[in-house]
Amino acid sequence: MRSAALSLLLVLPLVAEADTVLADDFEGATRLRSEVPPGAWNSLDRRPGCPDTVTPLAAHRDLGGLRIDDQSAATGSGDMTAYYATFTAPLTTQAHLRFWFRLSTNNDRGSLVLGELLRAASGSACDVTLRNPGALLGAAGANADATFSSLDSGVRLSTGAWHLVECGVRGLGTTAGERWLALDAQVVAREANLDFRNTTVSAAAVGQPYSMDLAFSGALDFDDVRVGDAPQAARWSVDGGALSPGACVPWTIGLLDSEGSPTVLPFDALLSYTAQRAMLFADPLCLATLPALFLPAGDSTLTVYLRATGNSPASLDVAFVDVLPGGHAVVVGSAADAGASTDAGVLVSDAGLEMDAGVPVADAGLDPTMRSLGVGCGCASADGALAWLLLALTSRGTRAWRGRR
Numbered sequence: 001m002r003s004a005a006l007s008l009l010l011v012l013p014l015v016a017e018a019d020t021v022l023a024d025d026f027e028g029a030t031r032l033r034s035e036v037p038p039g040a041w042n043s044l045d046r047r048p049g050c051p052d053t054v055t056p057l058a059a060h061r062d063l064g065g066l067r068i069d070d071q072s073a074a075t076g077s078g079d080m081t082a083y084y085a086t087f088t089a090p091l092t093t094q095a096h097l098r099f100w101f102r103l104s105t106n107n108d109r110g111s112l113v114l115g116e117l118l119r120a121a122s123g124s125a126c127d128v129t130l131r132n133p134g135a136l137l138g139a140a141g142a143n144a145d146a147t148f149s150s151l152d153s154g155v156r157l158s159t160g161a162w163h164l165v166e167c168g169v170r171g172l173g174t175t176a177g178e179r180w181l182a183l184d185a186q187v188v189a190r191e192a193n194l195d196f197r198n199t200t201v202s203a204a205a206v207g208q209p210y211s212m213d214l215a216f217s218g219a220l221d222f223d224d225v226r227v228g229d230a231p232q233a234a235r236w237s238v239d240g241g242a243l244s245p246g247a248c249v250p251w252t253i254g255l256l257d258s259e260g261s262p263t264v265l266p267f268d269a270l271l272s273y274t275a276q277r278a279m280l281f282a283d284p285l286c287l288a289t290l291p292a293l294f295l296p297a298g299d300s301t302l303t304v305y306l307r308a309t310g311n312s313p314a315s316l317d318v319a320f321v322d323v324l325p326g327g328h329a330v331v332v333g334s335a336a337d338a339g340a341s342t343d344a345g346v347l348v349s350d351a352g353l354e355m356d357a358g359v360p361v362a363d364a365g366l367d368p369t370m371r372s373l374g375v376g377c378g379c380a381s382a383d384g385a386l387a388w389l390l391l392a393l394t395s396r397g398t399r400a401w402r403g404r405r
Contacts, residue, residue, distance in 0.1 A: 020266050021087045022204055022227040026054050026064040031083065040225075041083040045209075048072065050081040052207065060100040060162050060223035061321045067104070067221050068207045074214035080112070082207030090120050091229050095201035096168035097126065098232040100322075102221040103157050108133045110216025113209050117141075117169065117227070120202035126167040126179055130157070132216060138189065139167050139181035145195040153181055153188035162221075164324060166258055168231060172196050182258035185234035185324040224322055226266070231257035233265050236318050236326030243278065243308040243332045248286035251328065253293065253318055254301040262300045265322070269295045274317045277310035277332070293318060308332045 024031075024040035031039040031054070046052060049072030058065030068081050095117050111131040116124045123142035129150075130137060135157040140150040157163060164184050171177035177196030181189040204227045208220065226232055233255045240251025253271070257263045271293035273280070280290040286307045295302050308314045310332070317327035 019230060020226055020228045021089075021091065022085045022225065023266065024225045025062065026059070026066050026223060027062055041085045042203075043084045044081075045079060045084065046081050047079065049074070050208065052081050052083075058102075058104075058221035058223065060102070060221070065100075065221055065223040066207070067219055069219045070208060071217050072214065073107070073109075073217045076214055077212050078210070078214060080208035080211050080214075082205045082209035084203060084205045084209070085227075086203045087201075087227075090200035090202040091172070092200050093172055094168065094170040094229055095125065095172070095227065096166065096229070096231050097128070097204055097225075097227050098164065098166040098234075099206055099225040100162055100223040101165045102162045103130070103135055103159050104219035104221050106132065106135055106159050106218040107216065108135070110211060110213040112211040112213075112216050114165070114220065115167065115206040115222075115225075116204065116209055117167065117201045118203040118205065120200045121198070125169045125172075125196075125199065125201050127210075128165055128167045128181070129212075131212075135159075137165075137181070137183060139179060141169070141179055143177070143195045144197045144199050147195075149179065149191055149194065151179065151181060151189040151191055153183065155183055155188050164234060166232065166234065169196065169201065172199050172201065182234065185256075185258045187258055231259060231261070231263065233263045233323050234258040235324035236271075236320070238316050238318055238326050238328035240306060240316075240328060240330070242330050243306060243314050245308060245332070248281065248284060248305050248307050250284065251304055251306050251316060252301055253295075253304065253316075253326075255295070255323065264298050264300050265295070267297050269297075269320050269322070271295065271318045271320045273319070274315075275306070276313070276315045276317075276329075278306045278308050278314040278316065280316070281305040281307065 022040060028039065030037055032041055032044060033039055050068065050070045053067045054064050055067055056063050058067035070080060097115055097117050099115055101114060109132050111129065114128045114130055117126040119125045119142065125141050127140040129140055137153045137155045137157055138151055142148050166182040169177060169179050173196060175195050175197060177194035179191045179194060180187055206222050206225050234257050237254045237256050238251065241249045243249055255263050255265060273293050282288045282290045284305055286305055290304055293302065306316065312332045313329045314332050315327060315329035317325060319325035
């Protein structure tokens with residue numbers, strides 16, 4: 001438990017950056033670009049017996065999510081209900097689709113596509129597939145040499161659990177193409193040396209754009225769909241130096257994609273955190289207690305300062321509902337022996353914070369559908385500490401609210 005902790009809930013807008021060609025958090029009143037105000041999608045292909053609804057019941061974050069409720073239980077194969085978006089300009093080197101997904105109900109029959117990146121010529125560059133029985137997750141796509149590849153992840157999705165799903169292609173326009181699939185910030189399938197000559201990606205779809213076996217019936221939930229020319233943020237990392245009593249040590253909180261590379265979010269993020277046997281500060285002298293963990297849109301890292309308050313282990317775990325959480329723990333040594341660092345950058349499930357399908361719930365004490373701010377309250381008593389705190393906050397003020405509606 002964090003000492004004298006205060007938790008606040010705030011809802012922030014989703015603001016797409018330049019490298020994000022499609023973004024929908026299903027919070028607005030409109031879905032289609034022909035509506036007022038314009039939505040994110042060009043078209044909706046709605047099929048009988050397969051209605052679509054934007055509802056809080058399908059929300060992973062905030063108040064809305066997309067539910068595709070397929071009760072048709074037909075035979076054969078074909079298109080079902082899906083949203084389609086065409087990009088202003090095609091992606092010519094790489095393309096990456098991500099979305100939060102929950103298989104709410106499943107009759108354990110049929111096989112279907114959940115989302116796809118579409119080639120400018122024809123066909124799919126990357127399909128996210130679900131095959132019953134057993135809800136086996138996979139990826140597939142067409143290649144320039146008229147072949148079609150299919151990847152089996154070996155991962156089966158359980159009913160009712162939220163997962164972060166990603167599908168991407170690289171090396172467009174070359175014979176060194178790659179197709180990959182990630183689940184919950186872990187790459188689960190990859191195929192290399194694909195022929196992607198004369199291939200660009202011009203559109204994307206989510207829902208049930210195609211069914212290989214229409215025997216499926218069930219409810220599919222989607223939230224926070226994004227497409228960009230680089231892999232999207234998937235998890236937090238926390239890393240820092242060893243702690244000894246009285247020492248004030250910088251630790252770094254960062255955003256990583258599923259392959260471990262630094263990345264950014266296209267919107268401002270307020271993180272919840274849990275500090276065990278340690279206090280967080282805004283300054284290198286550990287005078288001003290840190291009132292918030294705030295990462296502006298476009299920033300990839302945040303530096304905080306820790307001071308141990310008890311015996312080993314000391315740890316910091318951070319969470320934000322749109323990506324997987326992260327944590328770091330160290331042994332607190334004596335003043336002469338700083339101790340050893342352990343579990344650098346592990347997911348918070350390995351660092352002792354309870355999780356519910358990738359969403360921190362128990363220790364954070366927050367509604368998992370909301371963005372959250374965890375504030376460790378401890379009042380700075382020195383004028384110098386307060387001055388440092390004001391400087392730390394106001395120096396980021398211009399960027400902190402950049403792009404907000």
